[in-house]
Amino acid sequence: MSRLPRRPAAAVLGVAAAFLMAACGQSxxxxxxxxxxxxxxxxxxxxxxxxxxxxxxxxxxxxxxxxxxxxxxxxxxxxxxxxxxxxxxxxxxxxxxxxxxxxxxxxxxxxxxxxxxxxxxxxxxxxxxxxPGYKSYGITKAGSPIKSIADFKGKKICFVDPNSTSGYLYPKAALLQAGIDPAKDITPVMTGGHDASVLAVNSGQCDAGFAEDSMVDKILIDKGQLKPGDVNTVWKSDVIAxxxxxxxxxxxxxxxxxxxxxxxxxxxxxxxxxxxxxxxxxxxxxxxxxxxxxxxxxxxxxxxxxxxxxxxxxxxxxx
Structure with a gap:
């Protein structure tokens, strides 16, 4: 069955930041x-x-x-x-x-x-x-003592990419509003993908993390890579354009x-x-x-x- 493309995510865990197109060829x-x-x-x-x-x-x-x-x-x-x-x-x-x-x-x-x-x-x-719109989620592994974004302080936190809206920008704003300095009060990890961020939280590589709503609610569950209830959503952003x-x-x-x-x-x-x-x-x-x-x-x-x-x-x- 064909599908339309999802809202943009990043690529894979550990992708290098580069200002080049892969095999870009002729301009x-x-x-x-x-x-x-x-x-x-x-x-x-x-x-x-x-x-x-x-x-x-x-x-x-x-x-x-x-x-x-x-x-x-x-x-x-x-x-x-x-x-x-x-x-x-x-x-x-x-x-x-x-x-x-x-x-x-x-x-x-x-x-x-x-x-x-x-x-x-x-x-x-x-x-x-x-x-058109979607949301960013802040998530934790099921059973985590972290219950709100205020509890992210001092923790290892998964983001997606510095240029990601729901995987970085809106989460950073939410952390600042919660009185958390992303540069000093957490240990940030850039996973390179919304899927990678969710899976890293679920595997315990990060204490908490951020990703777009559909990756948490549906995509990874449909793929069998996540089970309902594996992660908890402890924060949701306003609607993002x-x-x-x-x-x-x-x-x-x-x-x-x-x-x-x-x-x-x-x-x-x-x-x-x-x-x-x-x-x-x-x-x-x-x-x-x-x-x-x-x-x-x-x-x-x-x-x-x-x-x-x-x-x-x-x-x-x-x-």
Whole structure:
């Protein structure tokens, strides 16, 4: 059964921070084609990248229905490019190696802050008609004496990635609000993935940790890697703006219009299933997949910028 891609997570435990795309190959900017439709790049091939998830192969499989849809609607080849970490996607779009990027909320804000010329066109939503959004969870192993985020002080705490919204930024803000200095009062561990963070807590490698809600509530349970009740959720964030797709501003207007139409009107399980883009059936929200994408713009991420202002995190002001 096919599935739509989940909200972005990081890759695997211990992934190295790197500002390079894996096997990035030819820059998207060098394949300019004929920009006779109003100026801008009009490449023969579009490159789509996403901040990493469980592993590169499963992530590409998850995006395959959307890749096929983009190819049909744009008349262009679409290549999925795997990335080494969150920062790799930012750097790749900055250097015109990526035309369409699936970010997390924070990594999108960081991309804009660091000068990436791209605009959000849509964000992922779990349920049709619902505003795109999700939550960060603070978790402990079942039976732990830690009952609230205030008890995280002095403990070994698992995070996901410094550029992760639900796996780092919102948790850091919550720790500060609880009177805990993340630089002095805890021992932080960057696991590289939401799945890795949860599993490290469950195995006892960390006393507590943070991850996106769906990784705790459903994904790892569905995979058989976690049993209901193995971990306790002792903290939940406010709703975080859904993960955006951003397209490069220097693409030709006609190309941007076609990509925008795909994500705002067609990249959802209803359309993909009805038009044969899924090998069997694309999964909906109640079957471990998101429903699809809905229209957003830059102002939708004001909440993330507000949390950045609270944490004063260096990533938020990267240039």
């Amino acid at each position: 998207a900017a060098t394949n300019t084609g004929n920009a006779a439709d109003g100026g801008g790049r009009n490449p023969d091939e579009l490159v789509l990248a996403a901040v990493p998830s469980e592993n590169a192969q499963s992530l590409q499989q998850a995006y395959q229905p959307i890749i096929s849809l983009l190819q049909k609607e744009t008349g262009k080849k679409v290549r999925f490019q795997s990335a080494t970490d969150y920062a790799a996607v930012i750097e790749a779009q900055r250097t015109d190696k990526v035309d369409i990027a699936q970010y997390g909320p924070l990594s999108y804000v960081l991309a804009k802050n660091s000068g990436v010329k791209a605009s959000p066109i849509a964000a992922q939503t779990v349920t049709k008609g619902a505003e 859904g993960s955006p797709v951003a397209i490069s501003d220097d693409l030709a207007p006609d190309v941007k219009a076609k990509i925008t139409d795909v994500f705002q009107n067609k990249a959802n399980v209803d359309y993909l299933n009805a038009n044969g883009f899924c090998a069997t059936t694309c999964k909906a929200a109640d079957d471990a997949g998101d429903w699809g994408y809905v229209k957003v713009d830059d102002t939708f991420y004001a909440g993330v910028r507000k949390v950045c202002a609270t944490t004063k995190d260096k990533q938020c002001t990267a240039s």
